[in-house]
Amino acid sequence: MKSINIIKDSIKEINLQLKKKDKIIFKNEFQILGPKSNLDSLVIVNLFVSIEEKIKEVIGKEINLLNEDFFDKAFNSKYTLADLQKDLDKKILKKK
């Protein structure tokens, strides 16, 4: 399973719990954290839990997306879905 599909599935799952105006839009430039983001911290946490759990099912190993690199990038500029996909690919490759 490709990382992009894992992200897509998790977004679908999380969006079910969100109001229309708060839904995550599946596009590269969508900001998870950043000046244009309106995601609540708990939504971000739940999104990452969902992705990490799906990854574990696929590769059998734990990964951690909510790390120092994420917060550094997010607090100093922005963290987009494209960044998430890049990080995910890196982590999957490393764990394989």
Add this chain to the structure above:
Amino acid sequence: MQKLKKYKNYNLLVNKVISKSSTQKIKILKFLSFVDTLYFNRAEAFSKEFLKYLKVQKIEVDYAIKAYLKLCSDIMVSQKYFIKYKKYPVENEKTAYKAVYDNVKEMKSYMIGIAISQFLWPTHYAMYSFFIEKIAKEKSKIDSYLEIGPGHGLFLLQALKQLKKNTTYEVVDISKTSIQITRSIVNFLLINKKKINYTIKNIYDFDNSSKFDFITMGEVLEHVENPKQILKKLKQLINKNGSIYLSTCVDCPSIDHVYHFKSIKEIQQMIKSCGFRIVDSHILPVEDIPMKEIIKKKITINYCAHIKKIN
């Protein structure tokens, strides 16, 4: 936000935080849209003094903002662990002591972050207001005051400002760094100096030959393995007609929370089983959604209470 601009120092802190974090921006601006003038006045007074304190201590404002954001990100990391494994990331006091209370760098950042949160988080501010209200109500009866785990010292400062001139003060904390921070903040911000006895000790080992008219113990119960033991200790330390302010929380994972309270009822039952009656209390969920959903999703609920010993 137009109103915020009137409060120069608070505006500076808020803007520095919200320019860095979108999640904080949403929460803080929502909160500030419904607070009153008293809130802004208190927040400005705090910010003005706090910024002065940082300057004297040669602490950069940006360091303080980073410390606050670290607190927020640590909570997110702990929440993720809690959702995944249905338990808090820290299992015992020893681990928390080593990672936080005995770690100068970590503790300093933590204390500064928590101090800022007092005026950015609705639940923290509500508990602070509740405390101010209770201490004001009880002040004529208080000749001796004990605070356990004073942290940033803001509650202690309120007591020092409001209580009678000859009140005696005792402060206990397990962390040397925490005591140093409390002492330096209090010494800096208190105009009329008062004698305060600071003790670095685990509260279990605190000498209970002395009794107190008022005890403050904010956010301590969830940091220990056996909160019941602490409540029993409080019963020994409080005078017959004295009263206690305490606060804790339900489903609140953090880098140093050890005991997991699963409901408000559990806290209240524990307080009562240790020989206290609850005079007044506040139940404060951290999200603005129906209580049913808060409980179902295991979202943090802060709790503070004014309690008295059943004689």
